[in-house]
Every structure is written in C-alpha cells, then in structure tokens.
Amino acid sequence: MKIIKEKHPFVMRWTHWVNFPILTIMIWSGLLIYWANDVYTVTIFGHSFVNFFPDWFYKVLHIPHRLAEGMAFHFLFMWFFTLNGFFYILYTILSGKWRELVPQKKSFKEAWLVLLHDLHIRKTTAPQNKYNAAQRIAYTAIIVMGLGSVVTGLAIYKPVQFYWLTWICGGYHLARILHFALTLGYVLFFVIHVVQVTLAGWNNFRSVISGFEVLEMSPPVAVEMAAEETNTSTDQDNIADQVMDDPIHPAENIQ
Amino acid sequence: MKMSIKKKGKKLLSVEQRIKRRNFISFASFFLLGAAGLRGWKWLYHSPEETPSITAGMGKPLRRALNKTELFFRNFFSNKHLVQTYPKSMAAKKVRVNAHIGIENEGFKPESWQLAVVKGGGDILSLTIEEIKSLPKTEIIYDFKCVEGWDQIQHWAAVKFVDFVSHFNLQQQATMQYVGMETPNGEYYIGLDMESALHPQTILAYEMNEQPLTLEHGAPLRLIIPVKYGIKNLKRIGTITFANQRPHDYWAERGYDYYSGL
Numbered sequence: 001m002k003i004i005k006e007k008h009p010f011v012m013r014w015t016h017w018v019n020f021p022i023l024t025i026m027i028w029s030g031l032l033i034y035w036a037n038d039v040y041t042v043t044i045f046g047h048s049f050v051n052f053f054p055d056w057f058y059k060v061l062h063i064p065h066r067l068a069e070g071m072a073f074h075f076l077f078m079w080f081f082t083l084n085g086f087f088y089i090l091y092t093i094l095s096g097k098w099r100e101l102v103p104q105k106k107s108f109k110e111a112w113l114v115l116l117h118d119l120h121i122r123k124t125t126a127p128q129n130k131y132n133a134a135q136r137i138a139y140t141a142i143i144v145m146g147l148g149s150v151v152t153g154l155a156i157y158k159p160v161q162f163y164w165l166t167w168i169c170g171g172y173h174l175a176r177i178l179h180f181a182l183t184l185g186y187v188l189f190f191v192i193h194v195v196q197v198t199l200a201g202w203n204n205f206r207s208v209i210s211g212f213e214v215l216e217m218s219p220p221v222a223v224e225m226a227a228e229e230t231n232t233s234t235d236q237d238n239i240a241d242q243v244m245d246d247p248i249h250p251a252e253n254i255q
Numbered sequence: 256m257k258m259s260i261k262k263k264g265k266k267l268l269s270v271e272q273r274i275k276r277r278n279f280i281s282f283a284s285f286f287l288l289g290a291a292g293l294r295g296w297k298w299l300y301h302s303p304e305e306t307p308s309i310t311a312g313m314g315k316p317l318r319r320a321l322n323k324t325e326l327f328f329r330n331f332f333s334n335k336h337l338v339q340t341y342p343k344s345m346a347a348k349k350v351r352v353n354a355h356i357g358i359e360n361e362g363f364k365p366e367s368w369q370l371a372v373v374k375g376g377g378d379i380l381s382l383t384i385e386e387i388k389s390l391p392k393t394e395i396i397y398d399f400k401c402v403e404g405w406d407q408i409q410h411w412a413a414v415k416f417v418d419f420v421s422h423f424n425l426q427q428q429a430t431m432q433y434v435g436m437e438t439p440n441g442e443y444y445i446g447l448d449m450e451s452a453l454h455p456q457t458i459l460a461y462e463m464n465e466q467p468l469t470l471e472h473g474a475p476l477r478l479i480i481p482v483k484y485g486i487k488n489l490k491r492i493g494t495i496t497f498a499n500q501r502p503h504d505y506w507a508e509r510g511y512d513y514y515s516g517l
Contacts, residue, residue, distance in 0.1 A: 002270045004277075017285070021292060037404030067403065068510030072317040075324050075512070159400070160338050160482050160517040161331040172398065172406060210281035214274055 003215045007130065007207040009097065015088035016208060022084060025077045026149075027183055028061075032070025035063045040180060052180075078153065085146045100130045102140055107133040118196075142189055145182050152179040309446075309501045312510035325514040332516065334454055338481040341396045346410035350463060352471050353401060356505065357443025358491045365475045368439070373496045374428060382423070384475045388461060390414045390422055395456060395479070400517060402484040402506075411479050412465065413458035420453070428497035429453065435502025436478060439493030446502035447480065447487060451516060456481045459492065484515045 008016075035058060042050040058064050092098045103111075110133030113126035118134075126132055131139060155166040155175035169175035197205055207213045268276065302314040310318055370387065372380040393415050400406045420429045434452040437444040451457065460479045461468055468474035473490025480487055486506045496502060507513040 002274065004270060004273060017289075021296070025296075033404065037401075039405070068313065068506075069317075071402075071512065072313055072321055072510070076317060076320040079324075158328060158331065158517060161328070161333070161336050163336060163339065172400070176404070206278070209285050210277050212274075212277065 001217060003217065005213045005215050006211060007213050008211050009091075009095065010211065011088070011091040011095075012097070013208055013211060015084050015091070018084050019081070019088075022077055022080050023186060025073060026081055027186065029070045029073035029077065030183055031061065031063050032066040033074060034180065035065075035070075036067040040177070075157075078150075081146075082150050085143070085150070089143065089147075101136060103133070103136045107136050109133075111137050138189070138192075142186075145185055145189075149179060149182045152176075152182065155179075307508070309503055309507065310513055311508045321512045321514075325512065325516075328516070329448070329450075329514070332450060332482075334450070336482075338397045338456055338517075341398070341408050343396055343410060345408050346396050346464060347407050348464065350409055350472065351405070351407055353403075353485065355471065357438035357440060357489075358470065358473065359442075360440055363439065363470070363491070365470070368475050368493075370476060370492060371494045372423065372425065373494060374425070375497065380423060384461065387414055387419070387459065387476060390418055393418075393458060395458065395481070397456070397481050399479075399481075399488070400484055402486050402511065402515065410464050411458065411460040412462035413460035413479060415455065416457045416459060417453050417455065419459055425497075431497045432499045433497070433502055435494075435496040435498060436489045436492050437494045437496075438489065438491050441493070443489060443505050444503055445478075445487045445489045446504040446507070446513065447483070448514065448516075451480065451482050454480070454482050482517055484517065486511065487515055 031053075034052075038052060040052040041048040092101060110126040113122065113124075114132050114134035116122035117125050126134075151165060152169050152175045154162050155169040156172060156179060159166040159172050159175075166172055166175055169178060203213050299314070299316055302316050305311060305313055305315045305318045313321070365384075368384065370382040370384075372382065374380055391414070392412055394410070394412045396408060396410045398406050399409045420426060429449060429452075432449050434447045434449060435444065436447070457478075457480045460473075460477050461475060463469070463472055468477060470491075473492075476492050477490045478488050478492060501507075501513060504513055506515070
C-alpha cells in the first residue's frame with residue numbers, strides 16, 4: 001500500500017531551487033572578479049601545491065579580462081542571493097522548521113555513525129528523521145556559510161562605510177580570503193550533495209520538487225499497529241506519521 | 256464508483272491518483288519556472304549595450320542595476336567614516352604603478368605645469384604648485400585599494416580637498432553635485448560625487464614617502480581619494496571642473512561602476 005508522506009514545505013523547495021542558479025551565477029561572476037588579482041595558492045613549506053587557478057581552467061570557462069562584467073553581475077545577483085537566503089531563514093524560524101534542521105547535542109556524535117555507514121564501514125544506520133545528524137550539520141552549515149558570504153562580501157565591497165564589518169572579519173585581506181574559501185566550500189558541498197542525492201534515489205529527490213515522499217508498507221501489519229495504538233481510524237496520513245516515528249518498524253521507501 | 260469520485264472531487268482520489276496529480280503539477284511548474292528563469296538569464300546575458308554617453312560598455316539592465324545599487328549604498332556614506340590609517344613603518348617602499356594612461360606623453364614639463372580650476376561662467380583659476388603647497392600639509396598612510404582586488408599601504412602628503420576649496424573660494428562651486436578631473440592631455444578623466452570629494456581624507460597629493468612625487472606616480476599633483484577604488488585616483492591633475500551632472504569618466508565608459516566607492 002502506498003502512502004503520501006509530506007516532507008519539504010513549498011518555501012523550502014522554492015528557495016532551494018532559486019538559490020541554485022543564483023549561487024552558480026555568483027560563483028561564476030566571482031571568478032571573473034577574482035581573475036584580476038588571482039593570488040591565492042595553497043603553500044606548505046614554501047611549495048605551492050594548489051594554484052588558484054591554472055590557465056587551462058580560466059580558458060575553458062572564458063574567465064580572463066571580464067572584470068567589469070563580473071562586478072556588474074555580482075553586484076546585481078548579490079541582492080537575489082541575500083533576499084532569497086533571508087526569506088528562507090525567516091520562514092525556517094517562523095514556521096518552527098528550524099527544530100528539524102539545527103543540530104542537536106547528540107547530532108555531532110550521530111553524524112559519525114552516518115559517515116561510517118555511508119562509507120560502508122558500519123552496517124547499522126543512525127536515526128533518520130526528516131534529516132539525519134550529518135544532514136542537520138551540513139544543511140545548517142551551508143546556511144551559516146551563506147550568511148558568511150554576505151558578511152565577508154559586504155566587508156570587501158564597502159570596507160570604509162562598513163569598516164566594523166571588515167574589522168569583524170579580521171581585516172580586508174582576511175575577509176577576501178574567507179569570501180573565497182566559502183566559495184570553495186560551496187563547490188565541495190555541491191559535489192558531496194549531488195553524490196548523496198544520487199545515492200538516496202528518486203523518492204528523496206522528488207520530495208524537493210513535489211514536497212512529498214511515497215512510502216510503501218505491508219498493509220496488514222501497518223493497519224494492525226495503527227489500530228492497536230490509536231484504536232480509531234485507519235486514516236492514511238495517521239499511519240504514515242506513526243510508521244515514520246516508529247524506530248523499530250521503519251517504513252520502506254519506494255520509487 | 257467513478258461517478259462518485261468525480262462528483263465529490265479531490266478528496267476521494269486514490270493515493271495513486273493523488274501522487275500522479277501532485278507529481279504532474281509540481282514537475283510541470285518546476286520545468287516551466289526553470290525555462291522561464293533560463294529565458295530571463297539569456298535575456299540579461301545578451302541584453303543590448305547601453306547607449307554610450309557618460310557611462311558605456313555595459314548591458315543596459317546591468318548598468319541600471321549598478322546605478323540603483325549605488326543609490327542604495329550612498330545612504331550609508333558618511334564623512335565620519337574614515338579609512339583606517341597605519342604607522343609609517345608599514346607603508347610600502349616600492350609603490351605599485353598600475354597604469355600610465357593619460358601620463359604617457361614624454362614632452363610633459365612639470366616646471367611649467369599649472370592647475371586649471373574651471374569656476375564656471377568663463378572664469379578659470381590658474382594655480383602653480385607653490386600656491387597649492389602653501390596650504391596646510393596633511394599626511395595619510397592608508398590601504399590603497401584597486402578595483403582589481405589588490406591593495407597596498409601607501410604614504411602620501413597633500414592638501415585636503417576641502418581646504419583647497421575653502422582657501423581658493425570655491426564654496427559656491429562645491430554646492431554642485433559633482434567634481435570632474437582630467438589629465439593635461441585629457442586622456443584620463445574621472446568624475447566624483449561631491450560628498451566623496453569633500454570627505455576629510457580626500458587629498459591633492461604632491462609627496463609620496465616624504466619625497467616629491469615622481470612622474471609615474473602623477474607629479475606634480477595627483478588625487479588620492481581613499482573612499483574610492485584606485486581608478487578614481489587621477490594622476491597629474493590638469494583641470495578641475497564642477498557640475499550638477501556626472502562628468503565623463505574613463506572607466507565608467509568601459510563598463511565599470513561610475514560610483515566605485517568603498
């Protein structure tokens with residue numbers, strides 16, 4: 001028997017998918033700007049291991065000599081990036097959904113279990129509610145990073161008028177480095193995110209577009225359980241809730 | 256059975272039907288909005304260039320956005336927001352020269368240089384470097400910032416532009432909205448909003464690292480305006496003008512933000 005389980009509210013899906021192209025444009029236009037003074041390297045004991053960025057990389061993406069264009073796009077889309085993020089945070093706070101998102105005390109311990117399980121080192125899984133412990137940490141971190149990009153961005157955009165922001169960021173140089181490092185963070189997040197979403201499968205992916213997951217359960221057991229526990233109706237939504245909350249009989253996700 | 260479903264509407268749809276229905280609606284909207292977004296992006300990316308005038312070289316909507324964003328951030332401008340200053344020991348010994356635009360001609364003779372201040376109504380004030388140097392000297396050691404992303408702590412000695420204005424009785428002109436400056440050959444030129452020009456750290460510099468300016472750094476007199484990117488820091492000032500409209504600006508004609516304020 002199939003059951004519809006509500007998962008992601010509309011605002012969350014909307015801001016997620018709006019953010020994706022905006023962040024892409026911000027990273028691309030940021031590259032156009034960074035190229036004009038591309039000084040960052042990873043240097044250990046005097047040896048440069050990574051050079052941001054090699055010539056072939058710039059060439060492939062047509063980055064060189066587009067500073068003015070990069071700034072124009074960056075300073076337009078920064079508005080959308082900020083507003084969209086603000087809207088998401090506001091909604092998450094007002095709706096109380098932050099409770100499902102923000103890491104709890106136990107999350108940091110449990111996140112290891114998730115990691116070990118995902119790396120096929122450990123067989124048992126950590127508890128999976130809407131988000132598991134690792135997701136709580138990752139998805140909260142990405143919001144904090146977004147906030148960090150706005151703050152460090154403003155700190156290098158108006159270092160005189162917002163001198164206190166620049167000061168908080170540890171100065172103009174550090175603010176620019178942080179702004180850059182956060183961008184690398186997004187790219188890293190994106191890679192892991194896409195791999196995880198691919199592994200999680202269609203049902204999970206669809207829920208970020210349509211908002212719900214479809215659960216399959218063996219009807220007799222589920223109905224019996226529901227009857228035992230509530231002694232009332234066999235309303236589908238109730239069953240779904242109970243099954244999801246039941247750690248001993250987790251519902252099986254189907255395509 | 257089918258009849259009753261139709262009559263009673265959504266509520267009696269089977270789970271299977273509800274899944275299909277919601278999938279269809281959400282995926283259709285997802286792809287429609289996605290397509291609309293892509294169209295919007297293509298429109299913006301290929302938008303026609305602005306008609307060249309005071310600003311040029313940028314797509315029309317992007318220029319509009321730059322100007323609107325300027326208006327928003329100008330609300331935060333204050334003469335009380337000063338750039339950070341540093342001890343002399345931190346000033347760069349080798350000061351970076353990034354461009355020679357407007358100061359390339361080799362025939363230039365600093366000895367015969369005079370600054371032309373266009374007061375309006377055909378009245379031009381000509382000033383020698385001695386007249387300017389006779390005003391109170393001010394020094395600043397601050398972090399010069401280039402639009403390219405680099406910065407450097409530099410040490411300049413100069414006359415404050417506000418002092419310059421009051422000493423040469425340009426208060427009337429300073430009520431206008433913009434200041435324009437040009438090199439003697441007119442090849443490099445910048446425009447400044449008046450509040451940035453009158454900022455207490457905006458100066459007309461004639462010394463760098465306690466030595467007279469060299470030609471490549473803009474001798475005999477150059478602008479140092481810490482509340483702007485380096486592109487506004489005109490070397491070898493030939494003419495100063497005042498206007499209520501934006502004066503022409505070399506980099507604003509090449510796609511850059513007119514304001515370029517920090």
